[in-house]
Each structure stands twice: as structure tokens, then as C-alpha cells.
Amino acid sequence: MAGSDSGDPVWTGVNPMAPVPLDTPNPTLGQLGIRVYRRGDAEVLAVSGEVDHGTAAEFREEITRCLKTAPPVLVLDLHGVSFFSSVGLSALVEAQEGAAPDTAVRIVADNRAVRRPIEATALDQVLSVFSSVDEALS
DSSP: OEEOOOOOOOOOOSTTTTTOTTTTTOOOTTOOEEEEETTTTTTEEEEEEEEEETTTTHHHHHHHHHHOOOOOOEEEEEEEEEEEHHHHHHHHHHHHHOOOOEEEEEEOSSSSHHHHHHHTTTTTTSEEEEEEEHHOOO
């Protein structure tokens, strides 16, 4: 989908002609706001909106695109996510399993909508989960 080698943020959405910025308080139902940027050697995929059956394919595509560059660290920043279904959990596991051996996948889950399903399924025992991007990068 979208990418940038310049370090500039890239916005994508369900409709590539109408991206949903992360600062949109409530993205339209079924839309996902995604911003990809670099912090040092790390690539950060910041997500807002709902990760469900309607948006999971886009979420997975962006993760896959980020992993293709084999960054030392990929941070999946989910603090802007308002709903996170089982397909989102599957995408996190797939990201960790699909990462290059030298790529650390770190999840930022500082809200109940994301942290609760991760903890309820005990994925916090196998995924690297943090409360902030800064913490994930330290």
C-alpha cells in the first residue's frame, strides 16, 4: 500500500483516495487510520480506528510491507485503536512469526480496547507489549 523511504509520515485508509489521519477523533466505521514513520532505526506503524474483519486485510498488508524492509525494530503503535478483534490478535502473532530473525516486533497497547484482548488470550506472555512508543524503543 503506502510507504516512504524519506521518513515522512504516510497516511492510508480503507479508501486510498480518502485517507483517515490519526488525529481524526472517530474514524468512520470500517475505516482504519495508518501512519508509518521512522524513529531512528525503528519503523513505527501507528494505527487508529477499528481493527476488525473489515479492516484486518489492510492492517496485515501494512505490517507485511513494513516487515519487508527488515527494520531492527518494528513498533505497532495501537494507542489510537478503539476496537480490536480476534483478527487483530492473529495479525500480531503473524507479525512476530513473520519478522526477520533480526527484527524485534514490539506492540504499544496502552488502552483497554487493545490491552484487554491481548491479556485475556495470554498473548502478553508471547508478545512484547509496552505502554508507549518511547518505552518500546528504549
